[in-house]
Amino acid sequence: MTAPEGPIPGQRIVKPADAPDTNVPGPLRLPAAGNAAIARLLQSAPSPAALGDLMQLAGNSLLARIALPSAPAGGAPPAPAGLAGGATGSEIADLQMKLSRLQASAAPLTEDGKFGPLTEAAVRTFQGSNGLEVTGQPDAATRTAVDTAFAALSPPVRVQVALGSTGLDVGFAQQKLNAAGATPRLAINGVFDNTMLGAVIAYEIVAVHRFPQGIVDATVWAALDAGTQGGFVADEGASNTPIEQLTPSGTANALGVQVAGTSLHPVTGVGGLTSGPAVHELQQKLNTAGATPPLKDDGSFGPKTRAALQAFQNGKVPVTGTADAATWAALDAAAPATTTGSISRTWDEVVGGATYGLTSNYSWEIQKTRMVVTAKVNFVGLAPPAAWFGHVPAKWNQFQGVDPATGRTMPIDFQMTRGGGGDSNTVEVKRGNDRANAGEWYLGDTDAANTIPHEYGHLIGLQDEYQLHPADYVRVTGHEPPVGDAGGPATPPATIATGIQAAMVARSGVAAKAATVGAGLKPGAYAQRVVAEYALLAPVNLAAVAEVPGPPKITGLPAFTTTGEVLSDLDNALRDDLPRYDTIQVLSYSSGSIMGDQSRVKDPHDHGAQPRHLAQFMTILGQALGGTWEARRR
Amino acid sequence: MILRFEITNGSRSPALAESVELGDDGTISGWRTVSPAGVGWFAGRLPEAELAEVRALAGAVRTAPAPSLARPGASTETLDLDATGPYSIAGSRDGLAVAARWLVQRLTDFPRAAVTVTHPSPEVARLEHRGTEPLRLDLTSVAVSAAVWRGYYEPAGTWSGVIGGPGEMEAGPGWTLDLPLEIDAPADPGITVHLAVDFAIRHGGSSMPVEARYEPDIEAPE
Numbered sequence: 048m049t050a051p052e053g054p055i056p057g058q059r060i061v062k063p064a065d066a067p068d069t070n071v072p073g074p075l076r077l078p079a080a081g082n083a084a085i086a087r088l089l090q091s092a093p094s095p096a097a098l099g100d101l102m103q104l105a106g107n108s109l110l111a112r113i114a115l116p117s118a119p120a121g122g123a124p125p126a127p128a129g130l131a132g133g134a135t136g137s138e139i140a141d142l143q144m145k146l147s148r149l150q151a152s153a154a155p156l157t158e159d160g161k162f163g164p165l166t167e168a169a170v171r172t173f174q175g176s177n178g179l180e181v182t183g184q185p186d187a188a189t190r191t192a193v194d195t196a197f198a199a200l201s202p203p204v205r206v207q208v209a210l211g212s213t214g215l216d217v218g219f220a221q222q223k224l225n226a227a228g229a230t231p232r233l234a235i236n237g238v239f240d241n242t243m244l245g246a247v248i249a250y251e252i253v254a255v256h257r258f259p260q261g262i263v264d265a266t267v268w269a270a271l272d273a274g275t276q277g278g279f280v281a282d283e284g285a286s287n288t289p290i291e292q293l294t295p296s297g298t299a300n301a302l303g304v305q306v307a308g309t310s311l312h313p314v315t316g317v318g319g320l321t322s323g324p325a326v327h328e329l330q331q332k333l334n335t336a337g338a339t340p341p342l343k344d345d346g347s348f349g350p351k352t353r354a355a356l357q358a359f360q361n362g363k364v365p366v367t368g369t370a371d372a373a374t375w376a377a378l379d380a381a382a383p384a385t386t387t388g389s390i391s392r393t394w395d396e397v398v399g400g401a402t403y404g405l406t407s408n409y410s411w412e413i414q415k416t417r418m419v420v421t422a423k424v425n426f427v428g429l430a431p432p433a434a435w436f437g438h439v440p441a442k443w444n445q446f447q448g449v450d451p452a453t454g455r456t457m458p459i460d461f462q463m464t465r466g467g468g469g470d471s472n473t474v475e476v477k478r479g480n481d482r483a484n485a486g487e488w489y490l491g492d493t494d495a496a497n498t499i500p501h502e503y504g505h506l507i508g509l510q511d512e513y514q515l516h517p518a519d520y521v522r523v524t525g526h527e528p529p530v531g532d533a534g535g536p537a538t539p540p541a542t543i544a545t546g547i548q549a550a551m552v553a554r555s556g557v558a559a560k561a562a563t564v565g566a567g568l569k570p571g572a573y574a575q576r577v578v579a580e581y582a583l584l585a586p587v588n589l590a591a592v593a594e595v596p597g598p599p600k601i602t603g604l605p606a607f608t609t610t611g612e613v614l615s616d617l618d619n620a621l622r623d624d625l626p627r628y629d630t631i632q633v634l635s636y637s638s639g640s641i642m643g644d645q646s647r648v649k650d651p652h653d654h655g656a657q658p659r660h661l662a663q664f665m666t667i668l669g670q671a672l673g674g675t676w677e678a679r680r681r
Numbered sequence: 682m683i684l685r686f687e688i689t690n691g692s693r694s695p696a697l698a699e700s701v702e703l704g705d706d707g708t709i710s711g712w713r714t715v716s717p718a719g720v721g722w723f724a725g726r727l728p729e730a731e732l733a734e735v736r737a738l739a740g741a742v743r744t745a746p747a748p749s750l751a752r753p754g755a756s757t758e759t760l761d762l763d764a765t766g767p768y769s770i771a772g773s774r775d776g777l778a779v780a781a782r783w784l785v786q787r788l789t790d791f792p793r794a795a796v797t798v799t800h801p802s803p804e805v806a807r808l809e810h811r812g813t814e815p816l817r818l819d820l821t822s823v824a825v826s827a828a829v830w831r832g833y834y835e836p837a838g839t840w841s842g843v844i845g846g847p848g849e850m851e852a853g854p855g856w857t858l859d860l861p862l863e864i865d866a867p868a869d870p871g872i873t874v875h876l877a878v879d880f881a882i883r884h885g886g887s888s889m890p891v892e893a894r895y896e897p898d899i900e901a902p903e
């Protein structure tokens with residue numbers, strides 16, 4: 048028996064695949080804070096939520112030694128964040144953004160709306176350097192001073208750009224022209240070409256009201272900046288960390304694309320669901336549509352409900368006594384508002400050049416003081432751990448619906464329950480720690496606190512936010528693709544594109560990665576130039592590849608003709624391996640939110656669950672209660 | 682051939698790149714890259730009863746069914762039958778798909794040239810050869826990680842370390858390698874330690890990254 052010498056060197060703090068949703072930017076940055084927290088933990092009984100964060104922060108031998116109390120058996124919302132003078136999560140998130148920009152925090156603060164030790168420290172620093180009493184509390188005087196200091200920050204220095212210009216500023220101008228409605232959308236490639244020229248000219252005429260000069264000068268920049276936030280790089284925190292400020296664009300729709308011809312309503316009645324939220328919704332709609340006598344809203348599909356349904360169907364849709372898609376459409380038109388409902392959303396998404404899909408089954412109920420969203424899961428295989436049920440509210444129960452016109456508020460609570468039936472989702476629970484997907488979850492997942500809420504997002508209809516095409520990224524996140532790396536490596540985009548195609552011909556993910564990541568390519572504007580150059584290459588016919596007998600036996604690949612769409616070509620031409628994944632990653636866009644790729648994208652401004660992820664429930668609140676609702680942190 | 686099944690997923694590290702082939706005579710062979718029962722090459726013969734079951738399921742398929750859309754995040758899963766050629770079964774839960782996935786698990790009962798990890802004492806993760814034939818390992822860099830669970834998968838800490846290993850070597854029957862662990866989990870019957878050891882197996886001219894796992898069962902509470 049041989050053994051390496053000595054203990055394992057280079058012990059590193061474990062970092063989960065997905066970053067923790069705390070305002071700790073990265074586990075390696077604050078060892079001292081981690082140790083202090085652990086010391087505190089050893090002195091008193093910590094809350095399970097604090098332990099969860101700590102384990103992600105510094106999952107090391109010390110923590111392994113700590114005997115933990117039992118986690119709550121699910122459903123319990125996280126303990127309220129520390130004292131913050133009664134501020135809401137939205138106000139704290141705003142404060143976090145401003146303190147970061149004012150460089151009062153040590154490092155960029157994650158805008159999570161939770162008043163943690165890093166935010167408190169930043170408040171202290173700000174108070175100390177602005178002649179305020181150092182309390183660490185964001186009182187009214189402090190917040191006013193922060194607002195004043197933030198407003199006094201100098202605006203980004205803008206560079207005049209014109210035909211032929213390249214670089215970051217061109218990319219930011221492209222973002223803002225898109226946000227202003229440039230048609231067709233401009234690729235965020237950092238190149239001022241003729242297409243961009245057309246968009247600039249149109250913008251000058253329509254928005255600046257001047258004779259077009261085809262340049263983005265101070266006047267045009269002023270208009271673009273007045274029209275759209277973001278679109279610059281700011282140093283955040285005392286660490287001077289450069290962070291690209293996101294450019295909002297359009298209205299986010301984070302849901303997967305509903306498959307044409309499908310209904311959002313499950314078939315209800317004989318042959319479909321005969322109890323539960325769908326039947327409540329049906330009974331309420333039939334009553335609103337004039338059922339006589341009115342039905343008892345008991346959620347049970349009996350003869351009276353069937354008779355009322357048939358009466359409703361008569362003359363409108365075939366009289367079947369079962370609420371199918373056509374019947375539901377008629378009911379929705381006659382009676383849009385209910386207080387409970389059941390959704391069966393069949394959707395798909397294009398991620399990494401491949402198409403995935405799911406039918407998500409979930410329900411909602413508007414109660415007196417809150418709205419509850421439930422995804423019922425039929426767990427098959429092994430038993431799900433109790434902790435999983437707590438991970439969902441811990442990540443998702445941070446928002447409320449707000450109707451600004453009336454000041455009404457409605458907390459939105461999310462829950463995952465167990466159960467079967469036609470309105471449940473099937474999830475197989477497996478041993479091990481493989482990559483989870485919407486239908487297979489792994490017991491040994493040490494990052495379940497992030498994984499389960501991500502997969503739960505799919506169960507309420509949300510799509511993935513990683514490895515997206517630009518248009519999908521904008522639709523899903525509601526902001527422009529980041530400019531990212533506009534300068535790129537020394538290798539010309541066309542050369543990289545040719546290298547990618549050559550790698551496809553060689554059927555080699557390793558070669559594709561070498562041509563891209565290996566050449567220094569990073570996500571962003573320069574990579575999009577590669578995408579465009581690739582699209583110009585003549586298609587190539589890739590011959591079928593024979594299997595390698597092995598062992599290991601490697602299956603052959605079918606013949607394939609490239610299309611010019613680089614993500615789907617990579618997906619089709621190469622085997623599903625890590626180099627291929629890394630290659631697709633740099634040529635696409637990923638968000639850092641709970642539905643994105645938190646392990647690869649660190650974005651303090653778009654992290655964890657976001658208001659966009661609740662938009663569908665805001666629409667429902669508006670239908671049920673009137674008004675226009677928006678999701679804000681509690 | 683009765684069937685061949687391949688499952689790959691490049692979004693995890695090391696990647697999943699596993700396959701199993703079942704011959705008409707019951708020979709089962711294949712490769713595992715991420716497994717609690719050994720990684721490497723497996724080959725053997727499936728008992729007649731099991732073989733008959735899979736043969737019946739595979740024999741009932743005349744044409745490849747319309748592919749069901751893979752669920753978000755799903756691995757690539759390809760089933761290959763003589764009657765159909767390769768087709769995707771990602772997202773499918775039909776009997777043959779379930780059987781194909783089961784064969785990947787069953788495979789590890791027939792180690793030919795494989796490596797597994799055990800946990801003989803609290804401070805040791807031990808790589809052990811399994812099977813009758815040697816294989817070449819690339820142990821230049823070995824990553825060891827541990828997950829500590831309390832009760833039924835309540836997280837109670839994680840730990841990981843990277844070791845500069847002994848480099849490339851051949852591992853044959855009887856070969857073991859002890860890797861030191863720096864975890865100090867309480868000796869409590871309610872505590873379970875799981876281990877994962879990442880290294881590479883040499884084959885042809887290249888290294889295939891693999892993850893051997895040690896995952897004793899944890900009994901679910903009633």
Ligand SMILES: [Zn+2]
Pocket residue numbers: 485501502505510511753754
């Ligand atoms: Zn996903």
